[in-house]
Amino acid sequence: LDDSQREAVQFALSQKEVAIIHGPPGTGKTTTVVEVILQVVKQGLKVLCCAPSNVAVDNLVERLASFKAKVLRLGHPARLLESIQQHCLDAVLAHSDGTQIVMDIRKDIDQAFSGMRKARDKGEKSWLRGEIKGLKKELREREEAAMVHILKRAEVILATTTGASSDGPLKLLPDDHFDVVVIDECAQALEASCWIALPRAPKCVLAGDHKQLPPTIKSRKAAANGLSLSLMERLIGRHGEGVVRMLTVQYRMHASIMHWASEQMYQGRLLAHETVAQHLLKDLPGVASTEETEIPLLLVDTASCGLFELDEEDEQSKGNPGEVQIVAAHIQALTEAGVQARDIAVIAPYNLQVQLLRKELCDQHPELEIKSVDGFQGREKEAVVLSLVRSNRKGEVGFLAEDRRINVAVTRARRHLMVTCDTRTVCTHPFLRSLVDYLTNRGQVRTAFEYRDDLVPENYTRESPQAEGRTATRAPGAPLSVNRSVGGQRGPAAGKPARGKAKATRSSKQGDGATQQPPLEKRDAASDSFRPTSSAAVRDNSTELRLREQITRFAEDDVSQRLQFPPSLNSHDRLLVHQMAEELGLQHSSAGEGKERFIVVAKPDLSRSGAQLNSVADTKGQEASPIPCSNSAPETQAEQGRERQSEEDALGVPPPASPPPPSPP
Structure with missing residues (x-):
């Protein structure tokens, strides 16, 4: 454990009622939670450990079992990972001492049913019914006795927050059986579900990151009335930093990828461990040193390129075929350099864009993982390609305005982060603008023109309504290979992307992001609009x-x-x-x-x-x-x-x- 992790463990053990461990991305939150549980077990105390998802619970079971802790996993075996099946309640019951007696009783019940079907005398049938009733009662008692024995013998019982209800096996234990309740990924759990487990112990330890995505609430009315506020957020808001310890050393991201999230979401307190601070894709086995593998940060700007989002009235989700082509070109460049497709994640905030990306990429790269931001929380990849989708003249960004969603998307990357977006659109939101500014100053910036040679700039400005819709003047019959599709989008049919490296002069390389480049986007003070400028113009x-x-x-x-x-x-x-x-x-x-x-x-x-x-x-x-x-x-x-x-x-x-x-x- 590092210093911040040890401090968090000591704090959690010393608190009498509530302790919160705030674990930003890559800081070893699960490792810290496991250490807290092991230390509590060493004191002879009983622990109930919960998380909002089966995956999170199974992860804890694997970690604790590797330390030889006596763990018991509640839940249906079909929902559990195969590697932890031996620790589930059904499997443990099957190998318990009372199993043979229970099996003998079941055989007696089967024989009684068979005899009752053959019996013709009413008296005999009545006697057999009574026999079956008595055997079933004995079966329940034997099973409950075996289950209670197993539950009491376990040092740590693990279940989902809803699986810890009093309707399940835990009803067999007394109310004061547990000494500590630990809830991992608490920021992703509904507060109501947390209260299922919390009354079972006098002390609770909560772990999570309330700066990442909260639980999904389908009812807008319920969300507006407070259901979207997690227990972790509410306790921090009420008690302040006095009940919280934050982990500050992260073991995932290159320092340049980490720094923006640290400044914007974590008060600048995050530090990159020396083992990851400067790691790049080119350091992976079998990966060549290219323009793409030598840089941690890349922004591909589609502003003024006419690559607008799809605009369909009957479609709530959003898509951007132009960005799909740019992503495909970048993925091709990475894989040609030797990066394995399984080490790359393509993330988009909209399900429609995810579908477009899968249609374009999955046949050629079957191991490539393409998911929404929400579906990738808690995961990480060596390289992450992020398509922000939104590109429109109104400057609408939709739910990209959720800061935590962008934080999750950016912090999934270990060695390389590529973002493609229309800076003119996304920079209407201050938080997104901070990301664009950071990528501009600390990373490499390219334009969509470097990936597609069939584009003509769309010259419009927000300060001039008359300019809206104005495009490059074209004489009748002039052969332009850019064609309009739905919503003014220049679709994939407009031309295939330039696979691999771009033809245009690239920006100067920044291997570790330590040396700041001059800003590659000039901001008009009067209109506060962004005007993309290539780094080639900065050089010459x-x-x-x-x-x-x-x-x-x-x-x-x-x-x-x-x-x-x-x-x-x-x-x-x-x-x-x-x-x-x-x-x-x-x-x-x-x-x-x-x-x-x-x-x-x-x-x-x-x-x-x-x-x-x-x-x-x-x-x-x-x-x-x-x-x-x-x-x-x-x-x-x-x-x-x-x-x-x-x-x-x-x-x-x-x-x-x-x-x-x-x-x-």
Whole structure:
């Protein structure tokens, strides 16, 4: 045990009535609870240990049995883990000393029933009925005696909070049999269910984390009237820190993953143990060192990418097919680096998104675990990929506004956490904004453009209602590979994700998250809206300045009518071109397919704009060259001519007029 765990054990043993052990994620709460129980047993005291779920109870049974404690598990054998079946009441009864006597009585009852069916005399039948009645009474007495003997011999009896009711085997014990009641995962249990076990002992020890998800309450009225408040929360609210000891050393998360939760939920008191503080995916056996496996934190921002959530009136849950494609690309990159699918968890807050993710990923990665946030509480994985789903122009985040749900999602990861979200939407909520700010400053930030090359930015701002719904201007017939689906969503059909590593220039690596990067999202002080900026622009502002200078010069030139940018632009540079053109009121469109995809910028008052934009795809040698490469000089006269023509086009020099067609005869 570490210092905080030892202090918690000593505190729990010394308290006369109530002791609360607050165990944040990965701090060894169950280990501490087991030690408390073992110390109580050493004092010759009897313990009733409960938890709200069978899984949590079975976990305690396994731990206690490994220390040779005399444990007894109440509950139906079908609901118990196979590894602990030997400790359940039915199994222990089957091997008890009185078992043979009970079996003999059952045989006598069966023989009496058989004789009664064959008997023709009423007197004989009546006598057999009386015999059966007496045998059944003896059977109950024998079984109860054997059960009482087993219950009293056990040092620790374990059951779910509802399984500890007086209608079950515990009714055979006197009211003062137990000395201590221990309730693990108390923050996830209804207070009403806790009171089933609490009256059975003069002292209780509660363990859990009220900063994680509370019990699920289906009735809104009941929740509003206090049913959603756990006993642990209520006691802390009434008695304060005087009844609580918090575990402060966590053994799960990389320090960079832990730090945000520590600051936001646990008063900055959490510390990462040295064995996990700097561990990364690349440290796992068989995992290669790549951009994905060398970083603990990654944010993929879909803001301004048009990857909106599905908007269906008859569907209460939410989905985002665009984020599904990004998640699929990241999972592919991790598995190609050698990370086992069984070591990865994909988590989403909405069941519809979970279904979309399973449909996309399960065939290729059958061992990959995909669950909702609520379904993954209490679990952990080496890598966690989190899809926040919400992306809309109203800034609605739904139940993402539940801070504890986000805390659970983030703290499931051990070595790597990837979050994909629309920062423009989620940052309308202060708690979510704190997560985005933290990932921006301490992790690596990428845009959806680096995973999908078929996107055109959606330029809208919350401060301008007229801007809502405005998209990149496209001339009629211009070949854009992004298509609308339900609710304005750019669905998976719009294009397959770029599997593996992104094509664009990545952010600078931060292996341990210790060195803070400059903020990768600029916040407008007036509107408080987020404007995503790639880390490539932070490293090299000259590219952005060069692009802005070219587009501005083109906009001011009265002669030039269009400007074409070559396919050599990376995804970040393409995003910059679209944004700059939008700011200057210019038409802008992507054309071409795959590696031949390029951007055309045109004047808004250009007549025949659609025809000219379309014809550009067939025009050779009229590309702008915003980022000339000094070490790759043209080798032929043809290449020199193409480069010269490219520079002239970038400067707005109109192409030479084509000779008129010959007159018809």
